[in-house]
Amino acid sequence: MLQPQERKNSEQLFERAGKHIPGGVNSPVRAFKSVGGNPIFFSRAEGAYVFDEDDNRYIDFINSWGPMILGHGFPEVVEAVQMQAARAMSFGAPTELEIQLAETICEMTGIDMVRLVNSGTEACMSAIRLARGYTGRDKIIKFEGCYHGHGDSFLIKAGSGASTLGVPNSPGVTKGTATDTLTAPFNDLAAVEKLISENPDQIAAIITEPVAGNMGCVPPAEGYMEGLRALCDKHGIVFIMDEVMTGFRLAPGGAQERLGVEADLVCYGKVIGGGMPVGAFGGKREIFQHIAPTGPVYQAGTLSGNPLAVISGLTTLRYLQNHPEVYAHIDHMTERIEDGMREILENSKLPFTINRLGSMISIHFCENEVMDYTTASEGNNNYFKQFFHGMLNEGIYLPPSAYETWFVGNTIGESELEHTLYAAERVIEEMSAQVK
Numbered sequence: 001m002l003q004p005q006e007r008k009n010s011e012q013l014f015e016r017a018g019k020h021i022p023g024g025v026n027s028p029v030r031a032f033k034s035v036g037g038n039p040i041f042f043s044r045a046e047g048a049y050v051f052d053e054d055d056n057r058y059i060d061f062i063n064s065w066g067p068m069i070l071g072h073g074f075p076e077v078v079e080a081v082q083m084q085a086a087r088a089m090s091f092g093a094p095t096e097l098e099i100q101l102a103e104t105i106c107e108m109t110g111i112d113m114v115r116l117v118n119s120g121t122e123a124c125m126s127a128i129r130l131a132r133g134y135t136g137r138d139k140i141i142k143f144e145g146c147y148h149g150h151g152d153s154f155l156i157k158a159g160s161g162a163s164t165l166g167v168p169n170s171p172g173v174t175k176g177t178a179t180d181t182l183t184a185p186f187n188d189l190a191a192v193e194k195l196i197s198e199n200p201d202q203i204a205a206i207i208t209e210p211v212a213g214n215m216g217c218v219p220p221a222e223g224y225m226e227g228l229r230a231l232c233d234k235h236g237i238v239f240i241m242d243e244v245m246t247g248f249r250l251a252p253g254g255a256q257e258r259l260g261v262e263a264d265l266v267c268y269g270k271v272i273g274g275g276m277p278v279g280a281f282g283g284k285r286e287i288f289q290h291i292a293p294t295g296p297v298y299q300a301g302t303l304s305g306n307p308l309a310v311i312s313g314l315t316t317l318r319y320l321q322n323h324p325e326v327y328a329h330i331d332h333m334t335e336r337i338e339d340g341m342r343e344i345l346e347n348s349k350l351p352f353t354i355n356r357l358g359s360m361i362s363i364h365f366c367e368n369e370v371m372d373y374t375t376a377s378e379g380n381n382n383y384f385k386q387f388f389h390g391m392l393n394e395g396i397y398l399p400p401s402a403y404e405t406w407f408v409g410n411t412i413g414e415s416e417l418e419h420t421l422y423a424a425e426r427v428i429e430e431m432s433a434q435v436k
């Protein structure tokens with residue numbers, strides 16, 4: 001039996017946090033609700049490792065949910081942020097740094113223009129508004145299981161049929177908003193075509209994660225992204241790729257580059273800030289003529305382009321631009337995690353499916369192919385919980401939800417890989433022994 005680590009300080013902090021912070025956390029997925037137990041409170045981080053308030057050390061496969069692609073405390077980024085903090089923390093006025101970041105983003109991704117915001121949520125909300133303002137249409141299509149932040153338009157789940165109008169997924173989202181969001185299963189072009197034909201000239205935008213990462217990792221089926229692109233072209237719909245997770249991770253130019261499909265608008269977050277709160281939405285010049293102050297579609301932010309956040313993002317992106325070997329390394333390490341996990345699970349009695357594209361990977365405890373939200377939901381969550389807690393006790397910090405991908409960072413080396421697979425072998429062996 002694996003021994004749980006001592007996490008007394010985390011337990012005490014969680015109790016204290018609950019008094020003034022709802023649920024003790026500032027973002028729900030941190031609360032461990034879907035795996036049980038209490039969240040861990042962290043105090044410091046270094047390279048591939050995070051350390052909790054009881055000084056337990058973990059190999060970090062969350063990496064702040066993606067941003068820390070270069071590992072924690074990356075010296076160039078830390079130094080740049082420290083120097084900027086001494087110079088100025090915020091102006092609320094234009095700076096040359098913002099231009100440099102915009103130029104770097106456009107060079108890396110091939111987009112024409114970009115507007116900086118403070119989070120992925122803001123990027124997606126703003127992109128939808130711009131698409132609506134540009135097309136003069138109200139409705140959008142999104143895909144079940146794709147997450148685009150907590151903007152009202154995105155918190156919608158499909159009814160039973162793909163063509164039913166959206167039903168709010170959260171109290172507080174109005175029926176009016178829900179009505180304008182249509183949903184289809186991921187990887188189902190026919191369902192999208194049906195929605196378009198049932199709502200002629202009403203769809204402003206199709207928004208999708210190009211490689212879904214919020215129902216575990218679900219890569220697009222062959223031809224699927226090209227199919228969405230063609231449908232958007234045919235019907236005058238703005239094609240929005242939400243690259244908050246995939247951007248600067250799957251390639252310097254994100255999923256657009258990796259999959260070879262171009263979007264009209266793209267949303268960024270996570271890696272773009274290198275650990276600081278940055279988001280961005282960008283795309284075609286013609287569409288961006290419509291945003292304020294050039295055009296009438298309003299969008300703004302007191303701290304947008306904040307110099308501290310921008311220098312962190314800029315230093316991170318420049319490093320990635322100049323070191324393409326980072327992508328080769330994280331892809332290779334993730335491939336070896338996949339191979340190792342496959343071997344371990346094949347020798348067990350547990351059902352499993354592993355999905356991976358580049359450095360995005362997820363393990364689903366089911367036998368079926370996972371290609372959309374319905375198939376992702378067929379995973380056995382009890383197995384996931386056991387796996388998660390078993391790994392945690394072995395010093396491996398995985399996302400606390402079966403619906404998340406692991407985020408592999410550049411500081412994962414041989415010893416971390418060995419430790420991770422050794423831990424997985426022990427945990428899976430123990431789980432397998434309990435299967436009748």
Ligand SMILES: Cc1ncc(COP(=O)(O)O)c(C=O)c1O
Nearest residue numbers: 119120121147148149244245269
């Ligand atoms: C694909 C995707 N889009 C948007 C968001 C929202 O970004 P943020 O949490 O920065 O608001 C996320 C967050 O996980 C995401 O994964």
